[in-house]
Amino acid sequence: MELRQLQYFVAVAEEGGFSRAAERLSIVQSAVSGQIRRLERELGVVLFERSTRHVHLSGAGERLLPEARAVLDAAHRTRQVAAEIASGDDGVLRLGTVHGPGDRIYRLLHELTATSPRLQVRPRRLPVAERLAAVRSGELDAALVRALDTAPGLELLPVWSDPLYVALPEGHPLANSPVLHVEELAGLPLRLAPREHNPPFHDLITNALRAVGAEPLPGPTFTTFQETLTAIGAGTPSWTVFYDVVGLPAVHQVALRPLAEPALTTSLAVLPGPPGPALRHLLAALARTS
Structure with missing residues (x-):
């Protein structure tokens, strides 16, 4: 069964004859008649009662007409949605x-x-x-x-950049600076998560240190954010670096300062x-x- 066969069937039913249906469809009458006969053979029913002067829907044709219209409406809607997807308005x-x-x-x-x-x-x-x-x-x-x-x-299409922040002991002399630079922090043990947990971020920080001629001084492993900040406030001097996700926290005896560079760039990865x-x-x- 083809959509055009259903289209011809509906046209003949609405126009009341093969000739007028052919005019409406801008095709020859024999094409309409041939496709209707083929549709009747495929469905196994007679769709029209034919005489020399009149064409009328059969009982089967009356029952199938709304179904054919529903299929054509669905096909039309499918084309509409496809066009909207192609334009980006849907999908x-x-x-x-x-x-x-x-x-x-x-x-x-x-x-x-x-x-x-x-x-x-x-x-x-x-x-x-x-x-x-x-x-x-x-x-x-x-x-x-x-x-x-x-x-x-x-x-990779860069879409935005965000500042990084340093957490260090509140009593450390560097905490008096409003903005910190990585070379100032090179002598303090750095708390970072293992590289395999987040290779891009790990490399961003370690490469920034190496770019200023400093090798990262490993400190205790970064565990959770809250545990790490608590340890920085209570233990031997160390520092960590992070980006703001839900706002800067307030932690006893810990100073939070913006890092001058690098910034954290977020990109959109696409084919x-x-x-x-x-x-x-x-x-x-x-x-x-x-």
């Missing part, structure tokens, strides 16, 4: 996300909802390696990633090539909310 955007910083992700999703209300955004939070692999495989359309300079097989319509909407929303 599904599968986005790998990061946690924070702040409310950026929420503002981004709100902006997409406001400007493209029929675009369904499906955020997924995965470890960074899995996030990038999902973009490469097509499981995700794009993914936000932090502190990455390169990602084989992908293009190389021209972006699709949904991705163009995402990039526009990122430009408006960054």
Whole structure:
């Protein structure tokens, strides 16, 4: 069964004859008659009662007419939705996300909802390696990633930057500075999580130290954020570095100071090539909310 056969069937039923249906469809009458006979053979029923002067729907034809109209309406709606997807006004955007910083992700999703209300955004939070692999495989359309300079097989589009903050003992002389530089901190033990937990961030900090001629001085391992800050306030002098996710905490005997550089860059990882319509909407929303 073909859609055009149903279209011809509906046209003959509404026009009351093969000739007028052919005129409406701008085709020859024999084509209409031939397709109706083929449809009747495929369905195993007679759709029209024919005489030399009149064509009327059979009982089977009356019953099937609303079904045929429903199929044609569904096909028309499918074409409409496909056109809206092609324009980016409708569809599904599968986005790998990061946690924070702040409310950026929420503002981004709100902006997409406001400007493209029929675009369904499906955020997924995965470890960074899995996030990038999902973009490469097509499981995700794009993914936000932090502190990455390169990602084989992908293009990284910087979308925003955020400052980093240093936590160090409140009584340390460096705590008197409003802004700190990595070279000033080189002599203090650095509390970082093992590299395998977050390679891009780990490399960002250690490379910043090496860029000023300092080798990172390993301190106790960074565990949880709260435990690490508590240990910095109570133990021997050490420091750690972090980015703001939900606001700067207040911890007894710990000073929090902005780090002059480096900043933390968040990028959008995408497949190389021209972006699709949904991705163009995402990039526009990122430009408006960054």
